[in-house]
Amino acid sequence: MEKRVINPWTWQNERNYVQAVEVSNVQSTLYVSGQTAISADGISSDADMETQLTLALKSLEHVITEAGFECSNIVRLNIYTTATNELWPHFPIFQQWIVKHGTQQALTLLEVKSLFETLKVELEATVVK
Numbered sequence: 001m002e003k004r005v006i007n008p009w010t011w012q013n014e015r016n017y018v019q020a021v022e023v024s025n026v027q028s029t030l031y032v033s034g035q036t037a038i039s040a041d042g043i044s045s046d047a048d049m050e051t052q053l054t055l056a057l058k059s060l061e062h063v064i065t066e067a068g069f070e071c072s073n074i075v076r077l078n079i080y081t082t083a084t085n086e087l088w089p090h091f092p093i094f095q096q097w098i099v100k101h102g103t104q105q106a107l108t109l110l111e112v113k114s115l116f117e118t119l120k121v122e123l124e125a126t127v128v129k
Contacts, residue, residue, distance in 0.1 A: 001026050001128055003075065005104050016098040017107035021075040026128045030069050034080065034122035035059040036115065044117035049086040050093065052120045057097045060123045069127045071101035076126035077108075084111045087121060 006020040007013070037045035037055035045052050064071050079094075081087045087109075098105075105125075115122050 001073070003073075003104070003128075015107075016095045017077075018104050019106070021104065021106050023075055023128050028069075028129050030064065030067050030125075030127040030129075032060065032063055032125040032127065034078075034124040035063060036119045036122045038116075038119070044119050046118040049081075049083065049120050050090045053087065053090050053093055056121050056123050057094070060125060061097075061101075064125070064127055067127075069129055071127075072103055073129055074101075074103050074105045074125050074127050077103075077105045078124040079107070079109045080112050080115060080122040080124070081109070082112060082115055082120050084109070 002024045004022040004024075005018045006022065007018050009019070012019060035056050036059065037047065037052035038059070039045070045055060047055075061071055064074070079087075
């Protein structure tokens with residue numbers, strides 16, 4: 001697999017994403033459903049945004065590695081949140097996770113009216129190998 005990052009500007013670097021990712025010679029693609037702060041028993045968290053973001057990242061990492069892929073090969077990541085203003089103060093948690101895995105992904109952040117039950121943040125990814 002070969003990846004090429006397309007960044008016509010530099011400002012996105014401080015936000016830990018890229019403008020586009022071209023992928024060629026792909027062996028396999030993994031489409032990961034939105035990962036949230038739901039326990040292994042299927043119970044939705046009613047914790048604060050920081051806790052839910054941390055749990056969603058752990059869940060995302062778990063699904064990706066369980067499938068035999070690597071987080072460094074995430075090429076597309078969508079973040080859905082019910083409150084962007086609550087998410088921003090905790091965005092460094094996300095950025096540290098991205099740096100830890102050396103991920104360079106296209107990214108979209110969307111504020112939505114609601115998520116399932118009591119959830120505040122959901123992460124949806126496309127991963128290649």
